[in-house]
Amino acid sequence: MENKIKVGILGATGSVGQKFIELLKNHPWFEIAELGASERSAGKKYSDATNWIMKTPLQKNVADLIVKECLPNFESKLIFSGLDSSVAEQIETDFANAGYFVISNSRNHRFDKDVPLLIPEVNADHLELLNAQPYKGGIVTNPNCSTIGMVLALKPLHDAFKIKKINVVTMQALSGGGYPGVPSMDIIDNVIPFISGEEEKMETEPLKILGKLDNGEIIFENNIKISAQCNRVAVIDGHLETVQVEFETKPTKDEIIAAWENFKGLPQELKLPFAPIKPVHYFSQNNLPQPKLQRDIENGMAASVGRLREDSLFHYKFVVLSHNTVRGAAGGTILNAELLKAKGFLDKILWAEKV
């Protein structure tokens, strides 16, 4: 236990913060040492400060931690941030300036020029941006929950066949809206065809993620045109998305399936603890994937694809599913931290810690 890296969690009482805590239980490398939340919670025992909504019980050692304010006076140098976007920008900047490494799930720094918008299987090379960061520490972000699954499915196709157009319509889970989130009276026996800000994220984030490094900068993949339409459905976990795609050269169906089946990235090579064995699982049955049946595949860290078929307006259409609070949020952030650790990016802060 003593050899684990101590981590702090910002926004610890929120739903993303709770998911960090749930997923980090028994993590082989990381150990929760400090929790930060709003002034209102600071000074309380965590179990008193939070309304625990995870399904697995809160681990005793975390329950007893006294919540701190989100000020850069943590002992842990590695910080997971699940802060609300209304406060994340400044707090994360403050921590990074003070020498902390902030691995964030918040959207605020995603488009900072020198901040990687990271999916480890997709653009691990973007970590090079860190060298350009002005911070004593650093900031790494992960994409929006509805972006991650889609980009995991599209990355191997883009590498092989060059994507020109992406059209996506989502049916998104309730847990993506935080807690308390959508009132039950609004969504039982209903669909809400609008999620604030979501379409804009899906139409821009992939361009940065799939961008190329050039002289220490990301050149956005602006050759790809994206249109997104986002809907909220009565599903607890798991974003399902219908995707249509057009390539520079149209591949065969078998070539696409092969690209998915063979897709692997650095997390798989490095056998990172949270890495799925296969980032993308292809299903040939005509009614899969479904949120309830496939969202927990590989502990929620893999995307599932299916219903691949030719399309009359684009080249192909298919369905992709991924677990929005695991791969799409806390789990994805943890994988980001694992990659940073494995690639040595945490050495400067960890070295500091050990002295």
Next chain:
Amino acid sequence: MENKIKVGILGATGSVGQKFIELLKNHPWFEIAELGASERSAGKKYSDATNWIMKTPLQKNVADLIVKECLPNFESKLIFSGLDSSVAEQIETDFANAGYFVISNSRNHRFDKDVPLLIPEVNADHLELLNAQPYKGGIVTNPNCSTIGMVLALKPLHDAFKIKKINVVTMQALSGGGYPGVPSMDIIDNVIPFISGEEEKMETEPLKILGKLDNGEIIFENNIKISAQCNRVAVIDGHLETVQVEFETKPTKDEIIAAWENFKGLPQELKLPFAPIKPVHYFSQNNLPQPKLQRDIENGMAASVGRLREDSLFHYKFVVLSHNTVRGAAGGTILNAELLKAKGFLDKILWAEKV
């Protein structure tokens, strides 16, 4: 009462048949006189033969009718068919040959050369096809429940701006799958990204409906390219669809809204009993229409549209909603019958009746 037209209902014990019965209660022109169902039900009182699943109570006079077999020996000359597609083809043909006028909700005859695939606001002129039918009676069909709402919304746009491409993704209600339909364990906390045969219907039916009469034949509107993706969601009634559309000339947003607002067809002019005052209702709020909130507009006979916005891959995207068992099935069929009556197409059979 005596002056009402007596009607028979085929497939009376199924969910579409029940909806016919519910909607025809107090109809000013039509009166249910005979019910047909499978051999298993024939000979029983209707209330004993059916598992009534409508929300409003079964009217007494219909409850007491003795169910008949679906043989062309009905006294009523006007027949509503909610028959299952496994048996509809032959039975409807037999009735039409025997001099009955069959207004059908089944898919079997939809693409017969001389059978109108009718949405009264859209292609009332297609009734001319009836003159070419070889039957002593006649057959008129209505489109699939997921097609009707979309085409109502697209018709005024096509008339004004000429549509070239339609891309649609549906989130369809459970009642569209008949009864018992989707098991609860399969759909609570879930989405099923597949409905057998549905995408094909949506990709072909609009081409006939929007087709032009030429020398007594329909020239399909094959200049329009359509792609459809169909999903089942945990909604009781109301199909919600995201639609993207490209025109020959791109109109302004205001022009589109005006086209919707001003859209009227023959049913409105003729003030048919089941005609909505406005076939299409436009909502400017960014989270409407929603199944639970708008499906019952104009007694379920109007389509609702909203979220109209420019699109990066097509010209515009928007959302359309319509009630799948009312406008999309039994109610639409009744409106078809009303149009036939108002235009005099039932005269030959009604004249026979009166002799």
Next chain:
Amino acid sequence: MENKIKVGILGATGSVGQKFIELLKNHPWFEIAELGASERSAGKKYSDATNWIMKTPLQKNVADLIVKECLPNFESKLIFSGLDSSVAEQIETDFANAGYFVISNSRNHRFDKDVPLLIPEVNADHLELLNAQPYKGGIVTNPNCSTIGMVLALKPLHDAFKIKKINVVTMQALSGGGYPGVPSMDIIDNVIPFISGEEEKMETEPLKILGKLDNGEIIFENNIKISAQCNRVAVIDGHLETVQVEFETKPTKDEIIAAWENFKGLPQELKLPFAPIKPVHYFSQNNLPQPKLQRDIENGMAASVGRLREDSLFHYKFVVLSHNTVRGAAGGTILNAELLKAKGFLDKILWAEKV
């Protein structure tokens, strides 16, 4: 229109307030003239101040009303209160003191000695309490939404066979919790076996409602012992309750059914506009009543009962259902007002109005 009684609604932006507005549309006697809400809303147009969550559209003339603060300076002398219990006590008292007649859905004054806890079919004679009220105006309350349906079903049995014990377990709808109320993530695929304060209300309110007037005071029916257990289920509208009951003398099953079938009260005699024709509907099918199928019976103003059978621990057990936001809240309150009007209790304030 001019001859209608002008009414004000307190708590107009909340879910009960909205239901008042929805139900009073086209009311033959009452006309909404003023709306009161919190300071935050006061001064705004109602349509801007409220997040309208009813299914039917907000009537134009109400949408345009300017919201007032809940101060006793209304012109309308008849006041419907849907105020939150955190503020209802004082505001309602202030209005009553100032000469207004407050018909309230809030719980605060329910157990005031001189305030009727009114179900018009059950204890219309309790209106006599009004004579003892110290107010220039008056206050009348209605019971909790889970109490009303049960007492409607029990009143005719108590009259005929004298009830000794009531055991009730509820499965209550989400709309009973107000808006936004229960988060969707908490209730989809779940039951919550707790509703704060609800069991206490069900165990005490019937004792007052079924109490007898004696010298201008209510003698509580303390011979009845009640135990209640309350659960929240994933139903939008309609509280379903399993009830067990023991009598002084055990009646036959047929006697109980007859008591229900023949039950009528003053609202039925007086043919009040919101009175159901039959306050209690008995169903003999073994799987009825169900919230989705029976909640809207008699426009939501009647209770439905079924599954009557002998019990090994009490005399009988049965199931009762009633619509919690109609009969159990706004609709019940409106019926209370109608009774007051019909019995002349509003004359003093209405006379004042007309001068």
Next chain:
Amino acid sequence: MENKIKVGILGATGSVGQKFIELLKNHPWFEIAELGASERSAGKKYSDATNWIMKTPLQKNVADLIVKECLPNFESKLIFSGLDSSVAEQIETDFANAGYFVISNSRNHRFDKDVPLLIPEVNADHLELLNAQPYKGGIVTNPNCSTIGMVLALKPLHDAFKIKKINVVTMQALSGGGYPGVPSMDIIDNVIPFISGEEEKMETEPLKILGKLDNGEIIFENNIKISAQCNRVAVIDGHLETVQVEFETKPTKDEIIAAWENFKGLPQELKLPFAPIKPVHYFSQNNLPQPKLQRDIENGMAASVGRLREDSLFHYKFVVLSHNTVRGAAGGTILNAELLKAKGFLDKILWAEKV
């Protein structure tokens, strides 16, 4: 692997059969060797014969088994039966007569004089009945899914304080109705206050389970009076039940909690693989247990209790929850088999197997 006991599963394609298969994956003692189902499925590969509805993927080695007819020609001597009650009676008798040991989840033999109705923590001594069975093999049954959780919670109370009356109202999960079971249109936004045969089971099974052995016979615990009311709610897994109980001597609340906390049975002593560490978990929070939050406690093998409070009609009331397809069906049956194995009851058939 070779040392594991080979087992056959009857009714392998049904929902209980599938749950057996899912739960037996990696079982330390048992290995699935044969699958039996109806004639229609016999001869097919299991993966072709079944519509797999479990959430975890079907293990390869089982998928490839060829389904047999349910005739007593299996090689495996230990048989798990998930047969439908319409066929279970004869088939199970035939297998037992032919020397097989049938551990059944079906209701048919539950009240046979010489057949244990077994909950291992509650009445392990009832296994003595097996000595009186006329079969070359044997039959052991487990109680109905709604009975098991309640009896687990009541057993320690009965031992300590002697129960006289039990009143129970259930809110039962959809998976208890098999597959396809309840249609989604019937249960979304609804409760169904009826489950055929369920109340009778709950009112009689506990009397046998809690009965005493006397001269090789079970003397039913007829001093306990039970009343049950059963409802179906929109929950996937987990039966929630409100229970009221009266004792010979009324204990304190603390005594009841202590009885639950200290409750252990033979499975815990023997550390059987499927035994929960604690059969009953008590929750002091006022809104627990809830199906979604506690059903998976101890892998679904423990009951959860909460909301213990004094009652005005009985001594106490509380809420109990248990996983209906795990503890309440397949998992309970497996625990029964483990107990039989551990107590040596399988020796005669296993010895035969090894010769």
